[in-house]
Amino acid sequence: MGLFGSSSTPTASSPEQQEIKSAVMKHLQQEAAMNNARQLIGKVNQHCFDHCVPAPGSTMTPSESTCLSQCMEKYISMWNVASKAYLARAATERKTGGLDTVAMNSLATGGPSPSSM
Amino acid sequence: MDQTLDVSKLSDADKKELSQYLQNESQKAAIQQNVHHIADTCWKKCITSKISSGRLDKNEEACASNCVDRWMDTNLAVLKHLETLQRQ
Numbered sequence: 792m793g794l795f796g797s798s799s800t801p802t803a804s805s806p807e808q809q810e811i812k813s814a815v816m817k818h819l820q821q822e823a824a825m826n827n828a829r830q831l832i833g834k835v836n837q838h839c840f841d842h843c844v845p846a847p848g849s850t851m852t853p854s855e856s857t858c859l860s861q862c863m864e865k866y867i868s869m870w871n872v873a874s875k876a877y878l879a880r881a882a883t884e885r886k887t888g889g890l891d892t893v894a895m896n897s898l899a900t901g902g903p904s905p906s907s908m
Numbered sequence: 909m910d911q912t913l914d915v916s917k918l919s920d921a922d923k924k925e926l927s928q929y930l931q932n933e934s935q936k937a938a939i940q941q942n943v944h945h946i947a948d949t950c951w952k953k954c955i956t957s958k959i960s961s962g963r964l965d966k967n968e969e970a971c972a973s974n975c976v977d978r979w980m981d982t983n984l985a986v987l988k989h990l991e992t993l994q995r996q
Binding site for chain 2: 804807808811812814815816818819820823826827830831834838842843858860861862863864865866868869870872873874876877878880881884
């Protein structure tokens with residue numbers, strides 16, 4: 792817990808402190824965005840390779856390339872539908888006093904590294 | 909890491925704020941993680957025919973949203989049953 796350890800300076804934030812704070816926030820955000828993109832690319836690669844290149848030849852054929860671009864767009868659409876449906880369901884679940892869906896699902900997917908990745 | 913990220917210079921209030929921010933971000937990341945997992949699972953279930961367009965067709969889209977809902981139901985069912993097992 793070194794990151795948020797003690798060592799206190801109980802005055803109002805100086806410009807330097809503000810800067811540090813926003814730099815850390817920005818860093819966290821970039822890290823998260825990068826992680827998200829990496830995951831998505833990995834999944835697209837995996838699924839679209841499976842789907843579009845069933846028998847790898849000596850070169851990539853034009854029809855394979857077309858399939859790959861369409862597959863990629865389709866996967867992203869799937870991701871968006873999943874995201875929307877998940878959030879909608881999580882919202883209703885919270886309203887009806889069901890379980891904390893976030894906690895419940897991080898249980899269900901085995902945390903940050905699903906086996907299928 | 910660059911010099912500006914020396915968090916030991918922060919006040920307690922700032923540290924608290926950052927800690928809260930980190931918590932929010934990690935919750936967001938957990939949700940995204942779930943979405944990745946669900947999209948992966950539902951892709952396998954719903955995209956079974958040859959891909960001929962970059963968009964989801966009607967059936968695929970319906971399948972996808974059913975898939976998400978049933979996945980959540982499954983989750984709930986498993987947890988509920990687990991609870992009853994624990995009480996025995």
